[in-house]
Amino acid sequence: MHLDERQVQRVLHGELAGAEDEAARAHLATCASCKEQVAAAEREENEIHALLGTLDHEPPRIHARAFTTAHAAHVAHAARSSRAAWRRRAAGLLVALGAAGTAYALPGSPLPAWVDAVVERLGSLADSSARRPATSAPAATEPAPGPRQATTEGRSGIAVDPGSSLLILFARAQGEGHVEIVLSDGSAVEVLAPPAAASFTSDVNLLRIDNAGTAARFRIEVPRAAPRVEIRVAGKRIFLKEGPRITAEPAATRGSYVLPLAP
């Protein structure tokens, strides 16, 4: 008795077992017709899989350890704090970066992108005002330029709660490059940097940017509602926001402060 369609498929996919498997194998050893049916089914499947492959895009780079690390940080912080959900996202990122700090700073490391993506994803799940995650397509409906757009251009970044006072400290001056500071209507201070240009560490009221290169350009979004945000480069203050009052040199042009990171 020849193999039926169900058996042909099961042979093809290795889904026969026991006596039925033995019987099918014995039959195929002697029946050219059924053997050809299985071969034809295999050819057809290979052709279909090849066609399906034409739909494929570049896969996202997300690693299991980063995913669980970011989640653990998110959960740990949530247990300690009753702050708003978006703040948990920031803490998750900070701890995740602490765990992955060395790799994060390596040139070409995929860590920044996937840590950002994972943590932003965590934040967006917890936040009813969810924003598009970093793995998403450019948000063409949003005004440009903005951090979302910069992220999709291959930058990496961090978002932190400004609290009552936040000091952002660039570890070193740079011969070239600058930091562009813009005021936002958001809740978090967001720092964007080119890939591998910096790593971030944080403590209460402090965000330290270990800028690695000599010419990187950074962008920082400061919420208008933040009570106090100060930015220093190698100890020297370059920007201070206290309530609505802002002190920076040079002054803002076209809505942003472009400040050198020079010594």
Next chain:
Amino acid sequence: MGTSSSFQDRFEELFTAHFHRLWRFMDRLTGEPDLAADLVQDAFLKLLERGSLPDAPESWLITVTLNLFRNQRTTRARRGRLLTLARAAEIQGDPAPAPDQVAMAGDSRRGVRTALERLPERERALLLLRAEGYSYRDLAAALDLNEASIGVLLARAKRAFRAHYEDKEGAGDAPR
């Protein structure tokens, strides 16, 4: 919530083994790689937050991802606008096309997409999940099918897909 190391180890094994399979499945199903990444990440987050493994984690992940996708359809209109804009940007950003190659590749992809969308959702999912190597047991559990009927349903789905693909000129709306 604490996660035991054994759960975390197993979770990371599952993530490593299945994230990209599930993502490719959803990418092919939706045609939207970013949406696919979102949905699959959300499914894995749900598993993490569950704190323990279900009896059949592979089919559980498939089921949750598909449920998330169905929920996501409620915002389909908005996603449609974003996709349209993203596609417009993609087209505008392309270098000068080599007309023959672009046309052929585009025709092929469009034909595959059309053929897929003409399949009933269950057959589409079956075909795509099997292409990722999921077992009949996983397919049956995830799609609420009788495992004994998977082979026949797969053969039917492949025949229908081929027929639709070879009949690119055919009319008719895709079932959703």
